[in-house]
Amino acid sequence: MRMVKEATVDKWNIFIVMFLISLMMRVQVPVFTPYATMLGASSMIIGVILSVTSFTNLTGNIVAGPMVDRFGKKRFIVIPLFASAVFFVAHGFAADSNDLLLLHGLNGFALAFLIPAALALLSGYAKNSRQQGKNMAIYGILSTISAIFAPLIGGQLVVLVGYENAYFLIGAAIFAIALYTLIFLNDRQPVVIKNETKKSKKTNQTIISPTILLVYLIGFAVMYIHGVIIFEIPYLTVEQGLSTVSTGLLFSYMGLGTLLSLSLMFINRFDPLKRLLFGLFGMSLTIYALILSVFTLPILLLIVGFFFGIVMPAMGAAITNYAGQETYGRAFGYMSAVYSLGMIASSFVTGAIRDIFSPYFVAFLVGMFVTVFVGYKKLQSSQPPQHNTRLI
Incomplete structure (x- = not known):
């Protein structure tokens, strides 16, 4: 009983840390683009900074x-948090876009360790795929509230x-989160029992x-679309003279939509793929509607x-379905790398073409191509093999 109680407390400490990390990472979303513009960065330079x-x-x-x-999860959460706190404070001392390029790049590298480590730690607190889906859904809800x-x-x-x-304030808050993590987060892995089929066990090797x-391909397309939105919406502050409060409110509408879908817990019963x-098909159609201003x-x-709220818990559940527990760190690391690749592509392409071509249309093409390709591959794999027959 005591071990179960300790495991529950440990799991909720993980949720608290992930929520606070998500909150502070998103606080700077409406701040960065107008700040970079104030320091003389063009849309192309901002795209390069985000891509780097x-x-x-x-x-x-x-x-x-x-x-x-190999080395455990906690250290790869605590150390990057302290490093990120320093880099965020240093943003306040930036003199030009070159400083932002260096600081943003270093911060991106430090934060890369956080999510794979935290998700790998969280994934060890589930006895089956349904509990796994529930944990990912709770994380998604907390992340969405922060959004x-x-x-x-x-x-x-x-x-x-x-x-x-x-x-300066963002950096100080992240430093406080790092201290909380250092004190309260335990890097221990409970013994879990997975009731998987023989086929699943073979796949998980x-x-x-x-x-x-x-x-992973779906993850790339989702983050490409997400990256275009993250790039374009703050730019309204620059182009239309809106306040950062107004653009922050627009992102909050997106968060409300995500919270709505995450509250539909019955969705977790369906196949993650x-x-x-x-979710990708819906995002693609909606991004096209942005072009038409429907x-x-x-x-x-x-x-x-x-x-987006339908996709994110499904992504975590799909990864844990097809990766063994001993490889969760690598599986979530690859997932995060694919996410980063989607953001690289979207940031660079959007910054390069936005003055001559609609970034939303390119995002629509990417989303629809991946939807059709993955749907075709899934349909192909579900069909029984064809056998040649001879008529006599």
Whole structure:
């Protein structure tokens, strides 16, 4: 009984840490683009900064996975948090876009270790795939709550204290989170029993399988679409003279949509890959509706957030279905690397073409191509093999 109670407390400490990390990472979303513009960065330079950050994040993800599996999870949460706190404070002292490029890139590398380590730690607290899905859904809900309030906090911070002081406060908050993690988070793995079928056990012996590659491909497309939105919405602050509070509110609509879908817990009963396809298809259609201006921007962001909320828990559940427990660190590291790759591509392409071509249309093409390709591969694999017959 005592061990069960300790495991429950440990799990909720993980949830608290992941929530706080997610909150502070998103606080800076409406702050960075106008701050970079104020320091003289063009849309192309901002795209390069975000791409470089995603690249360093990708590099860190690849390095993080095997190290997390080998050396434990807690140290790869605590140390990056302290490093990130320093880098965020340093943002407030940046003199030009070159400084932002260096600091954002270093911060991206440090943060690359956090999510794979935290998800790998969380994944050990489930006895079966349904509990796994429930844990991922709870994490998704907490992350979404942070997505609703963080942009509002970030936008208001700029109004109250200015860009530089906003980064000082973000850095101080992350330092406090690192201290909490150091004191309260335990790096121990409970013994878990997975009731898997024989087929699943065989599949779980490897990280790289045809099905998990399809999952990663969907992850790339989802983050490409997400990256375009993350790039374009803050730019409204620059192009239309909106306040950071207004752009923060727009991101909150997206968070509300995500929270709505995550509250539909019955969705977790469906196959994760089918949920991924459904969510990506919905995001692709909604991004196309952004081009046509079928609905107002807040409504469309609400819808995008709804489908995004379907995808994210399904992604975690799919990874744990097709990767053995002993390789969770690497599997989630690769997942985060794929996410970073999607952000790299979207940030670079959007920054390069936004003055001559709609980034939303490119995102629509990427999403629909992956939806059709993965759907075809899934349909092909589910069909029974054809046998040649001869008529006599």
